[in-house]
Amino acid sequence: MDKIRIILVDDHKIFRDGFRMLLQSFSFVEVIAEASNGNEFLSLITDQQADIIFMDINMPQLDGVEASQKALEMYPDLKIIALTTFLDDDYLEQMLMAGVEGYMLKSAEIEEFEKAIVKVYEGGNYFSDEIVSLLSGKLNMLRKKKEKKDNLPEFTEREKEVLELICKGYANKQIAEATFLSIKTIEKHKSSLFQKTGTFNTVNLVIYAFKHQIIKF
Amino acid sequence: MDKIRIILVDDHKIFRDGFRMLLQSFSFVEVIAEASNGNEFLSLITDQQADIIFMDINMPQLDGVEASQKALEMYPDLKIIALTTFLDDDYLEQMLMAGVEGYMLKSAEIEEFEKAIVKVYEGGNYFSDEIVSLLSGKLNMLRKKKEKKDNLPEFTEREKEVLELICKGYANKQIAEATFLSIKTIEKHKSSLFQKTGTFNTVNLVIYAFKHQIIKF
DNA sequence: GTGTGAAGTAGGGAAAACCCCATTGTAATT
DNA sequence: AATTACAATGGGGTTTTCCCTACTTCACAC
Numbered sequence: 001m002d003k004i005r006i007i008l009v010d011d012h013k014i015f016r017d018g019f020r021m022l023l024q025s026f027s028f029v030e031v032i033a034e035a036s037n038g039n040e041f042l043s044l045i046t047d048q049q050a051d052i053i054f055m056d057i058n059m060p061q062l063d064g065v066e067a068s069q070k071a072l073e074m075y076p077d078l079k080i081i082a083l084t085t086f087l088d089d090d091y092l093e094q095m096l097m098a099g100v101e102g103y104m105l106k107s108a109e110i111e112e113f114e115k116a117i118v119k120v121y122e123g124g125n126y127f128s129d130e131i132v133s134l135l136s137g138k139l140n141m142l143r144k145k146k147e148k149k150d151n152l153p154e155f156t157e158r159e160k161e162v163l164e165l166i167c168k169g170y171a172n173k174q175i176a177e178a179t180f181l182s183i184k185t186i187e188k189h190k191s192s193l194f195q196k197t198g199t200f201n202t203v204n205l206v207i208y209a210f211k212h213q214i215i216k217f
Numbered sequence: 218m219d220k221i222r223i224i225l226v227d228d229h230k231i232f233r234d235g236f237r238m239l240l241q242s243f244s245f246v247e248v249i250a251e252a253s254n255g256n257e258f259l260s261l262i263t264d265q266q267a268d269i270i271f272m273d274i275n276m277p278q279l280d281g282v283e284a285s286q287k288a289l290e291m292y293p294d295l296k297i298i299a300l301t302t303f304l305d306d307d308y309l310e311q312m313l314m315a316g317v318e319g320y321m322l323k324s325a326e327i328e329e330f331e332k333a334i335v336k337v338y339e340g341g342n343y344f345s346d347e348i349v350s351l352l353s354g355k356l357n358m359l360r361k362k363k364e365k366k367d368n369l370p371e372f373t374e375r376e377k378e379v380l381e382l383i384c385k386g387y388a389n390k391q392i393a394e395a396t397f398l399s400i401k402t403i404e405k406h407k408s409s410l411f412q413k414t415g416t417f418n419t420v421n422l423v424i425y426a427f428k429h430q431i432i433k434f
Numbered sequence: 435g436t437g438t439g440a441a442g443t444a445g446g447g448a449a450a451a452c453c454c455c456a457t458t459g460t461a462a463t464t
Numbered sequence: 465a466a467t468t469a470c471a472a473t474g475g476g477g478t479t480t481t482c483c484c485t486a487c488t489t490c491a492c493a494c
Contacts, residue, residue, distance in 0.1 A: 409441090
């Protein structure tokens with residue numbers, strides 16, 4: 001069986017050296033290249049057939065986020081595992097959106113790296129426990145935010161119907177046609193919606209609806 | 218040290234029996250109660266001081282999602298670990314939003330359950346690898362969806378300024394005052410925005426902006 | 435230097451949205 | 465049976481929005 005080919009991207013040579021040593025202790029991997037920043041990585045990736053990239057996030061010139069985005073644009077099948085020193089919310093989200101397959105702390109145990117390499121090589125994902133906790137925490141925050149705002153006013157059937165059509169972008173006339181009501185009636189229902197939501201025109205009502213997630217994207 | 222008190226909620230007695238046996242093999246846990254559906258669980262939770270709930274999702278009468286929501290409303294400090302037979306997207310999201318601390322497959326290894334109990338008891342989270350992969354996959358889908366929609370038109374400075382104010386709910390008059398321009402000018406910029414975005418009134422423009430995430434909540 | 439094109443600035447007039455007010459129907463309360 | 469409450473339905477008239485058209489400026493090209 002061929003060895004799993006790995007590229008290291010990190011601006012600290014000492015870390016790269018240490019990490020390479022660590023990886024070499026696994027018989028099934030091979031470090032085929034190294035880069036000290038995003039630009040260097042992008043220029044060497046063309047003629048290297050790597051299986052997995054270990055990508056640091058904080059780097060001079062071109063950081064891990066942009067480097068990953070650009071690399072994945074050119075080679076969508078690349079498998080990137082992000083490496084970070086600290087837990088950092090902002091980067092986590094950005095890297096996930098960039099499309100990395102894994103996200104780990106540099107302080108992870110040797111066994112974790114082994115597990116991550118195997119899982120990602122086989123097409124899966126790997127995230128450190130700490131990362132998962134962070135993600136879950138974010139979800140919890142979302143939930144609490146939503147709860148807090150859930151003192152939503154109660155709408156009548158017609159109002160809900162009208163609100164939904166409004167949020168689809170329907171004008172009064174179109175809503176009237178869709179519901180077989182007169183424009184005047186629609187206007188009245190909207191008026192009630194304004195009052196209940198504390199808004200004063202359609203635009204504000206739509207914004208309200210989006211913010212309170214009354215409507216789905 | 219006191220044992221970790223656990224309640225099992227699952228509609229299959231055989232599973233509860235097997236799971237209780239499994240848990241009893243851990244010296245540090247104690248199964249203090251069982252329920253066969255959400256309603257039963259809600260009625261017994263009042264006088265039980267449980268540390269962790271293992272909650273099945275598919276159950277008759279009251280399913281795991283609603284049971285968890287209601288239980289957490291009454292006792293926000295409850296720690297619930299969701300159990301599921303298959304990977305199911307819909308429920309995953311609902312359970313996370315309900316605020317569970319863990320999510321596992323019933324087919325998990327014994328060591329996984331041990332790890333999950335300890336982590337959640339200590340205030341952390343636990344999610345099976347498969348669940349994490351699923352979550353990560355969802356993020357990737359989000360990313361791709363966003364990318365596809367990223368052929369956004371280019372706006373001029375004024376247009377961006379006006380759009381931002383529109384999305385704050387400002388009427389033409391207010392925008393004019395805020396920018397020291399005439400209403401007519403604002404109208405023209407909006408007109409350009411309509412054309413560039415393929416919309417035809419302010420409401421549609423706002424919806425467009427939200428859907429394309431031009432504006433942040 | 436004289437087009438050419440894009441951004442920014444408006445006016446006039448039609449259309450839509452909005453506010454105040456009125457009527458009907460229905461269900462719960464007394 | 466009368467009263468109250470409120471959803472649902474609209475009209476009249478004002479305000480806001482929107483479309484069509486036009487002028488200025490500025491940069492860049494020929």
